[in-house]
Amino acid sequence: MKDSARLFDFQAVNEDMVRRLFSAFDPKASITQVSPLTKGMSTSNYALRTDSGSRYVLRIYPANNDHSGIEAAAYQYAKTKIRTPEIFFFDDSKQIISFSYLIMVFIEGSTLGDFIAENEGCPDHVVHRIGSSLALLHQTKYSHMALLDEHLQIAGQLESFASQYYTLLNGLAGTHIQPSTKEKCMQFLADHAELVERIADKHVFSHGDFIFSNIMVTPSLEPCFIDYEYCFAAPVFYDIGKFFRTRTQVERYIGADTIAAFEEGYNRNAREPLPGEWYALSKLADISTMLHLINKSQIPDGWGSAINGEIEKNLKLLAGEAEPLLDK
Incomplete structure (x- = not known):
């Protein structure tokens, strides 16, 4: 079997929205590159690069399948036991965009x-x-x-x-x-x-x-x-x-x-x-x-x-x- 078929449509957001979402985490950073990561079945993910060279992943959850709070807790749990990507920011208020999202470190590999x-x-x-x-x-x-x-x-x-x-x-x-x-x-x-x-x-x-x-x-x-x-x-x-x-x-x-x-x-x-x-x-x-x-x-x-x-x-x-x- 293949792992590539999606269960939920990829949520397309423009670069201006990406910058607004990221500024809630770091208002001083400048986003220089936004790349959609289209693999996956549920969430919509984007690779981001800032002017400092740091790389992040913006992860947006589908409105009718929002497991963001559980996933954020699971990452914290996993962090105590194994190597786990760091979560820098989590927002489920839906004030900037009508979806929950988080920002995490980009894993090279x-x-x-x-x-x-x-x-x-x-x-x-x-x-x-x-x-x-x-x-x-x-x-x-x-x-x-x-x-x-x-x-x-x-x-x-x-x-x-x-x-x-x-x-x-x-x-x-x-x-x-x-x-x-x-x-x-x-x-x-x-x-x-x-x-x-x-x-x-x-x-x-x-x-x-x-x-x-x-x-x-x-x-x-x-x-x-x-x-x-x-x-x-x-x-x-x-x-x-x-x-x-x-x-x-x-x-x-x-x-x-x-x-x-x-x-x-x-x-x-x-x-x-x-x-x-x-x-x-x-x-x-x-x-x-x-x-x-x-x-x-x-x-x-x-x-x-x-x-x-x-x-x-x-x-x-x-x-x-x-x-x-x-x-x-």
Whole structure:
């Protein structure tokens, strides 16, 4: 699958408005360059350069999907645990513009996906660091799957992970995949309910959108996680499943060594080590995650077929590992 399709339109603002927004943070600075960063699914981002040479990112939130307060809190939380971009200014008053926005430091480097494609692979120590950093984020526990408020406290309980599969498959998401794929999912879930229960055994602070385009690799090969707007309380396998979802352009570079490096890094900082069958459990968790993406009447072109194919791949992997998993 590709991470590039947008869920919300890119919000175009002219340079005069950009300068007004920035002046609320630093009225003395002069903006010399404004460059739209069109990648992303929800927010509208601009790279800014000032006359001093400093670089920033202006991040504007969609009006009907404003997670700005939660994301600002999540960045502060992450800053206490891992390398995190600094947030300089946050404004949700909507007095200058009818959207919430923040200003943060610009991270030099490439997204993980671009880095892997350009270098035809990723050093194990970088993957190890990604795993260890994710484990640090996951150290905060919650009692159940839930939305979070602007203090990162539980704001509203979500449907249990175990029942989500059936709700999604019997809802709009199920109409966008092949009937045969839906039937296979239903049968697997019926035959292996224990696996689903194991996924939902523990809940932690989840990044919520832990995909390659939300992981920056700096010139010094340090990973840096960005875009926390969808953070919530979820099983650890939610983020891991998203991380190991197929990326067409780089999949050939993700092998057993990559998986092993991630596991070793994660377990180094984890409150509890991953179980031996963690990779397969994350693939099962990601089926629910992908179904959520298409649980609506209208979806972007190609999403249904791409997710159908990914679900089929996950089911094949699980069919080969399900019995041994149950024995462990």
